[in-house]
Amino acid sequence: MRLSARLVQILVTAAALSFVFYMLLGLMPGDPIDLAIMADPRLTAEDAARLRALHGLDQPLLGRYLAWAAAVLRGDFGFSRLFAQPVAALLWPALLSTLVLLGWAVGLAACLGVGLGVLAALRPRLSPAVQGLALLAQAMPGFWLGIMLIILFAVWLGWLPAGGAAEEGQGDWRFLLLPVATLGFGQMAAYARHAAAAMQGALGEPWIRSARARGASEMQVAFGHALPNAAVPLLVLLGLDAGALVSGAVITETLFARPGMGKLIFDAIMGNDYNLALLALLVVAVVTMLGSLAADLAQRGLDPRLR
């Protein structure tokens, strides 16, 4: 499929999702005015009714959605109720923080995982260990691993902070280390298992035999011939995993109290902050779909047959 068609597909999906999310948010208990009533005992029933009318909350859900969509098309994403700021301004720092976490975790997991997988394919004696590690990592809740890491490195050893984000003048890496390890470990084990399988498949191909017959060294065979071919199925996996990765980032951020998209979405939903929740959910969905798209494009770059 052409790139433009894929982008259009993503846009259409995002538009459909915005409708679904809006309806679902409408099904949540209470509305922002209910929370305002709880927060301010002097608010009377008339005030509440006036506020509801002012913010259009007395309108039917469908009408509210259309009004929201029209405003968004004009570039107006609305204000956040919780933070009293334009929603778009809140989103960027959170998105950046999440992308940094995701980038490090995926990068490290891919390097280490592929390395382990290649090792397992070249040295079959190590293969059961990699398989066992993968089974373990896939059965383990990521956030539990995070808690265990906190206990080890923050409580017992005291080397790293248990959570939070770097303040002005502090190095960010100390706050990143444990979340990246938490998020990356499960991915790493999955990559290792799939890389081992893909490498074993590639090493059995006839062109590997002919490369050996030409006198290529084992290093050349493994990294020059087998790995580039094994990388294509790995990228498929990476693209399919984009959703799981983002989910993992959400829970990792909550565990480590990192101010990213996960925490933003969670707070917005709990605080009936419709505008913020809606846009944050949409951005997360679009980022995930763009991640899958990037993996697809990388596949095509690697494998001329797919073009």
Add this chain to the structure above:
Amino acid sequence: MKLYAGLAILGGMAALALLAPGLMGHDPFLPDLFNRYAAPSAAHWLGTDDLGRDVLLRLLHGARVSLAVGLGAALMALLVGGLAGLLAAWAGGVTDAVIMRLADALLALPALPLLVVLSALDPAMIGLPRGEAGADILRIATILAAFGWVGVARLARSAALSVLAADFCRAARALGVSEFRLLWRHVLPQLVTPLAVATALAVGGAILAESALSFLGLGIAPPAASWGNMLANAQEAVFVAPLVALWPGLAILLAVAGCSLVADGLRR
């Protein structure tokens, strides 16, 4: 071998969960505030939690909830996903395209933020009872099945496609067997293994997802115990009693690994 190992793990957990609470003398819900975070002892084998409740006993009660959610969600996913996959493979054309595009879309989206939205809904607004533990289990299982059916549907569809193209199906059609009978008598029996694999994987996935939701405070509400909400409680106290956080995670690990082993074993 793997199959039996997995079944032994899951069976053992289920048996312990059903039997043990009756055999032990404590109440898993009664706080004992003079005995908070007690170290493991003869009376409390794994110690006590933030309200002085026996950790082992709560683990076993949590096992009931977590296994029930996992099994319930997987069975719903099996029913919906199996039917959807079979229908897609049998009908082909537009039906197939619609079902599989929907599945692709669900697969491409980040599940957890969506699960958070779904669990924040007011169950009363969509006609479900709210508040009771049993209703909570059903609610979470339904929400998880809304995502879990995709995996089952994909496996069912690909298996059904190859069966429908097999000679015995063409022979049955040539003999004039009705389409329903074809699917019921000739196709479905061939799908038992892939469906069982998909269900085993779905149980494991649902247990993991439930623990994540309960950890975020959106799953099973306290005082009912689930492995996820026990972890959430324990996380707040890592500086006081780090070991309390160890056990629920190990229980999840064991249960999900058991499911993976069953799935792996069935695949052979």
